[in-house]
Amino acid sequence: MTLVITAVRHGQSESNVAFEEALRTERAVVLEGRDRDVSLTPLGREQATGLGRRLAVGDPPDLVLCSPYRRAVQTWELAAAELGAAPEVRLEPRLGDCDMGRWSGMNPIALRERFPGESENLVARLYGGFRPPEGESFQDVADRVREVHEELRAGHAGRRVLIVAHDSVVLMLKHVIEGIPIASVEAFAPVGNASVSVWRGSRSEIFNEVGHLRGTRTR
Structure with a gap:
């Protein structure tokens, strides 16, 4: 039986807004607090509700694996209210966002x-295996995502699994499931807030779909 995985990114978060505004105004931003504690914005909550309506179309998931980060949990809770079903739900730490270590919260x-020369071309370097101080590379994210995927293939064949997580996790799922070289996955970014991606076995059916968010901003 074929494993079907639907992966969604959380709705717009407070840090998304802060970084977008900093980019627009070309200023430095250092967010306080832990990345895992960042919440959804009002728009992010609206997106999560729209996501729930999208997931309610067709067969609902019977297993949900959710990142323990607050923005992901909030996204699932709001989406779940629209589903009309009660799937098995697990918080899965291996589906957390890429840990930027001591660089967390900095645009x-x-x-x-703060680190002249060290942070140049950071995204490309993360794909290439670079780890920020006390942090992770995208290969590290891929390794933990691969563990989860192998467990699903071995123990949950035939189930409809929903993963609620982050852009880095969705991209690494594409790498792991489809066998796309990790250096090539960057071409599929950015992954939109509250977007939907679906794999049936090793075949991609949908990637980064945001049509259900018409009428709202998707980032």
Whole structure:
């Protein structure tokens, strides 16, 4: 029997807004608090509700694996209210966002100011295996995502699994499931807030779909 995985990114978060505004105004930003504690914005909550309506179309999931980060949990809770079903739900730490370590909460301008030369071309370097101090590379994310995927293939064949997580996790799922080289996955970014991606076995059916969010901003 074929494993069907639907992966969604959380709705717009407070850090998404802060970083977008910093990019627009070209200023350095360093967010306080833990990345895992960042919440959804009002728009993010609206997106999560729209996501729930989209997931309610067709066969609902019978197993949900959710990142323990607050923004992912909030997204699932709001989406679940629209489903009309009660699937098995597990918080899965291996589906957390890419850990930027001591660089967490800093936008590129802040990184350049604090670590001249070290943070140049950071995204490309993360795909290439670079780890920020006490943090992770995208290969590290791929390794933990692969563990989860192998467990699903071995123990949950035939189930409809929903993964509620982050852009880095969705991209690494594409790498792991489809066998796309990790350096090539960057071409599929950015993954939109509250977007939907679906794999049936090793075949991609949908990737980064946001049509259900018409009428709202998707980032």
